[in-house]
Amino acid sequence: MTARNSLIFALVALALLALLPVDLSGLGLPYPGLRRYGTYILTLWLVTAIAAMGVNLIVGYAGQETLAQAAFVGIGAYFTAIAGKHGVPFGLSFVASGLVTFVIGIALGFPALRVQKHYLAFVTLAFSVLCWLVFRNESAVTGGVMGIRDIERPVVFGLKLRNAVHFYWFVLAIASVMTFVLWWIVRSPWGRAFTALRENPLRAESLGIDVRLYTLLAFALGSAYGGMAGSLYAPLVEFIDPSPFALGPSLLFMLMVVVGGSGTFCGPFVGAAVAVLLPEWLRAWETWYLLIYAVLVMLMMALSPGGLVGLVNQLLARRSARP
Amino acid sequence: MTALLEVRDIEKAFGGVQAVRGVSFDVNEGEILGVIGPNGSGKSTLFNCILGQLVPTRGSVAVDGRDITGLRPSALNRLGVSRTFQLLQVFPRLTTRENLILAGQEHRGTRIGRLFGARDAGLGAEADRMLEFFRLTALAHETAGSLSYGQQKLLDAAMAFMAGSRLVLLDEPAGGVNPTMLAGLRDRLAAINREARATFVVIEHNMEFVMALCTRLIVLAEGRIIAEGAPADVRRDPAVIEAYLGH
Numbered sequence: 001m002t003a004r005n006s007l008i009f010a011l012v013a014l015a016l017l018a019l020l021p022v023d024l025s026g027l028g029l030p031y032p033g034l035r036r037y038g039t040y041i042l043t044l045w046l047v048t049a050i051a052a053m054g055v056n057l058i059v060g061y062a063g064q065e066t067l068a069q070a071a072f073v074g075i076g077a078y079f080t081a082i083a084g085k086h087g088v089p090f091g092l093s094f095v096a097s098g099l100v101t102f103v104i105g106i107a108l109g110f111p112a113l114r115v116q117k118h119y120l121a122f123v124t125l126a127f128s129v130l131c132w133l134v135f136r137n138e139s140a141v142t143g144g145v146m147g148i149r150d151i152e153r154p155v156v157f158g159l160k161l162r163n164a165v166h167f168y169w170f171v172l173a174i175a176s177v178m179t180f181v182l183w184w185i186v187r188s189p190w191g192r193a194f195t196a197l198r199e200n201p202l203r204a205e206s207l208g209i210d211v212r213l214y215t216l217l218a219f220a221l222g223s224a225y226g227g228m229a230g231s232l233y234a235p236l237v238e239f240i241d242p243s244p245f246a247l248g249p250s251l252l253f254m255l256m257v258v259v260g261g262s263g264t265f266c267g268p269f270v271g272a273a274v275a276v277l278l279p280e281w282l283r284a285w286e287t288w289y290l291l292i293y294a295v296l297v298m299l300m301m302a303l304s305p306g307g308l309v310g311l312v313n314q315l316l317a318r319r320s321a322r323p
Numbered sequence: 324m325t326a327l328l329e330v331r332d333i334e335k336a337f338g339g340v341q342a343v344r345g346v347s348f349d350v351n352e353g354e355i356l357g358v359i360g361p362n363g364s365g366k367s368t369l370f371n372c373i374l375g376q377l378v379p380t381r382g383s384v385a386v387d388g389r390d391i392t393g394l395r396p397s398a399l400n401r402l403g404v405s406r407t408f409q410l411l412q413v414f415p416r417l418t419t420r421e422n423l424i425l426a427g428q429e430h431r432g433t434r435i436g437r438l439f440g441a442r443d444a445g446l447g448a449e450a451d452r453m454l455e456f457f458r459l460t461a462l463a464h465e466t467a468g469s470l471s472y473g474q475q476k477l478l479d480a481a482m483a484f485m486a487g488s489r490l491v492l493l494d495e496p497a498g499g500v501n502p503t504m505l506a507g508l509r510d511r512l513a514a515i516n517r518e519a520r521a522t523f524v525v526i527e528h529n530m531e532f533v534m535a536l537c538t539r540l541i542v543l544a545e546g547r548i549i550a551e552g553a554p555a556d557v558r559r560d561p562a563v564i565e566a567y568l569g570h
Contacts, residue, residue: 189428189437189444196414196425203412206374208400208429208486 006183014176017042021165039164040236045276046168046175047232052256052268053182054225059254060263061186062218063198064112068124069253071131072101072223074245076230078135081148081240090154094174094231101227102220109219113212128250135242147241151234161235171232178225183265185221194218198263259300261307270308274300327352327490327522328373333382335368342368344546345382350490355516355523357537357554359530361566365546366526367409370494373524374406375399386490401430405488407479409495409526415468419459419478422467423450427485449485457481457511473504480508484515490522497529505529509536534558542566 021042023033034042051073058066076097083093111123135142142148153161154170161167185191193214196204205211234240252275260271278296282289304311326349335343343365350356360366371377373384375396383392386402396406414422428437428444437444454460457477462470467478476496483491496512497505509532515521527533533540533554540557542550544566550557557563 185438187442189424189440189442190434192417192421192425192428195417199414199416200412202376203408203414205396206400206406206408206412207426207482208397209425210397210429213434 003187010176010179014172017172018169021168036164039168041276041280043164043168043171043236044233045272046171047229047236048253048256048276049269049272050175050178050232051226051229052253052260052272053178054222054229055253055257056222056260056262056264056268057182057186057194057225058218058222059257060261060267061191061194061198062215062222063201064109064215064218065117065121066108066124066219066222067121067247067250067254068108068128068131069222069226070245070247070249071128072105072226073230073233073249074131074135074240074242075101075104076227077234077240077245078142078148078230079227080231081151081234082141084152084234085148090152090231090235094228097227097231098224101230102224105220105223106216108223109216112215112219125247125250128247132242132246135245142242145241147239148234149239151238151240153235153238167236171236174228174232178228182225186265190214190217255297257307259297259307261309261311261313264307264309264313267307267309274308326350327354327387328524329383329385329388330369330373331383331385333369333372333384334380335365335372335377336380342546343372343379346543346546346548347382348541348548348551350522350524352489352522353516353520354539355512355525355537357533357540358524358526358543359528359533359540359557360543364543366543367494368546369543370406370492370524370526374404374492397429400486400488403487403489404492405483405486405490406492407483407494407496409498411472411475411479413467413470413475413478413482415466417467418464419467419470420447420450420454420463422478422482423453423485426482427487430486446485453481453485456515458507471504473500473508476500476504477508477511480512484519484521488521490524493523493525493527495527496525497527497532505532512536 021034021039024031051069055066055069058064079097079100080090080093083096084090108124108127112120115123136144153167156170159166161170186194193204193209196209197211197214201211256271256275257268259274260267260269279289279293282292285292300308306314328350331347333343333346346369358366358369368377372379375394378393383390385391386404391399391402414425417425424443424446427446427449431437431444431446432440454463457480459474459477459481462474467475470478480493480496496508500508512523513536516523525533525537537554540552540554541548542557542563549566550560550563
C-alpha cells in the first residue's frame with residue numbers, strides 16, 4: 001500500500017471509529033451507537049492495541065522475545081494512579097510513564113545482547129514475575145492485593161472525561177498519534193534496521209548497523225508503548241490491582257501479535273480485537289465461551305501461521321495473481 | 324603503493340586447536356588479493372579475525388595504519404571495510420533495492436536524522452546506479468528471497484559496495500554460482516576494482532575464478548602461509564601443489 005493510500009485508509013478508519021459509539025438515529029441513520037459497556041470495551045481494545053503495538057515492534061519487527069509487556073503496562077498504570085493521587089496532572093504522568101518504561105526497557109534489553117529466543121523469553125518472564133511481586137507485596141505504595149481505587153479520569157481543556165464516549169475519543173486521539181509515530185518509525189531507515197536485526201543480525205552488523213543499539217531501542221520503544229498503554233488503562237478502569245499485570249496477560253499480548261500477524265502493521269489491532277472483543281461477542285454461549293475461544297485461536301494458528309493479516313494478504317495476493 | 328590493510332602475526336586458537344599460526348601480510352590499495360588453501364587451512368578463521376567477528380589470540384590488524392584489532396564489524400564497516408559471507412546473507416523479505424539501501428543507510432547522516440529524513444536515506448539514486456552496475460535493475464522491486472542463487476550472490480556483492488567501501492573481503496563469492504553468472508560476477512568485480520580502485524581480499528576454492536580475478540595470491544595450509552606471489556607463480560609452487568592441489 002502506498003503512503004497516500006495508507007493515509008486515506010487510516011483517516012476513514014479513524015472517522016468510523018470515532019462515530020462507532022455515537023447514536024446516529026438523530027441524523028436519520030438507523031444506528032443506535034454503543035452502550036456504556038460497549039464503549040468501555042472499545043476503549044479497552046484501543047489501550048490493549050497500543051501495548052500490543054509495542055510487543056509487535058520488539059517481536060514482529062526486531063525479532064526479539066518478550067513476556068514482560070503486562071509488567072510494563074502495570075508500571076505505567078501504577079505510576080499514573082499513584083502520581084494522580086498526589087495531584088500530578090495526567091499529561092505529565094502519561095509522558096513520565098513513557099519515559100520510565102523506556103529506561104527500564106533499555107535495561108531489560110541488555111540480556112537480549114547475550115541471550116536469544118526462549119532464553120531471552122525466560123529473562124523477560126522473570127522480570128514480569130518480579131514486577132508482579134512488587135505490585136502485590138509493596139502494599140504501602142501499590143495497595144497490594146487491595147489495589148488502588150477511585151483513579152481520576154484526566155481533565156482536558158477544563159473538561160473532565162467522566163463521560164465514556166469523551167474518554168473513548170481522548171484515547172482514540174492518543175492511539176492515533178502513537179500509531180502514526182510507530183508507522184513513521186517502521187517506514188523509516190530505523191524500521192529497515194529493525195527488520196535487518198530480525199532477519200540476519202550477523203549480516204546487519206557487517207553492514208554497519210549497530211545491532212546492540214537497535215536491539216536496545218526496540219526494547220525501549222516497545223516497553224514505552226506498554227507503559228503509556230498502562231497510563232491510559234488506569235483511568236479507564238478507575239481501579240487497579242496486580243492481577244491484570246501478571247504473566248498470563250503478558251502471554252496474551254504475545255498471542256495478540258501472533259494471531260493478528262507478527263511484523264505486520266495492522267496485526268496488533270486485529271490481535272487485540274481477537275483478545276478483547278471476541279470473548280465479549282462469545283459471551284452469549286455463557287460457560288462455553290472460553291472453550292469456543294480457545295478452539296478458534298488454535299484453528300486460526302493452524303490454518304494461518306502468518307496471523308489474520310497474513311491470511312488476508314495471502315488471499316489478496318492470490319486474487320491479484322489470477323489472470 | 325601504500326598498504327591499506329596490514330595483518331601482523333595473527334594467531335587464533337580454539338582450545339587446543341591452533342587454527343591460525345602467525346599469519347602476516349599486507350594488501351595494497353587497488354589490489355585484489357586471493358587467499359586460497361585446502362579445507363581447514365584457517366582461511367575463514369583468518370577472515371573472521373580481520374573482520375572483528377573473532378578476537379585473535381595474538382597479533383594485530385591495521386587499516387590505513389590504524390589498529391582495528393578486535394573492533395566490532397559495525398565499527399569496521401563505518402571505517403570503509405565490508406565483507407560478504409560464504410553462505411548467502413541477503414535480507415529475503417526486503418526488495419533488491421531495499422537491500423542495497425539498507426547496506427548504505429548507516430553511512431548517511433546521523434541516526435536521529437535518518438529517523439526524520441527520507442525513507443530511502445537519500446540513497447535511492449545510488450542504489451539504482453548499483454543495480455544497473457550489477458545488472459539487477461529488472462529485479463529492483465522483487466523480494467531478495469525470490470531471486471536465483473546467482474542473482475542473490477550478485478546482490479550480496481553489490482551490498483558490500485553500497486557503503487562506499489574501500490576494502491571488501493569476499494568469502495567464497497563463486498560458491499554455488501553457475502558458470503554464466505560467475506563470469507558476470509567476475510567481470511563486475513574487476514570493473515569496480517578498475518573504476519573505483521576498490522581493494523579486495525578474496526577467499527575462494529574455484530581456482531579458475533581466483534586465477535582470473537586476483538593480482539596476487541597467498542596460500543594457507545594448517546594455519547600458516549606456505550606460498551605467496553603472482554597467480555601463475557603460485558600455481559607452479561611445489562609446496563602448493565603438495566599441500567593444496569595435491570596432484
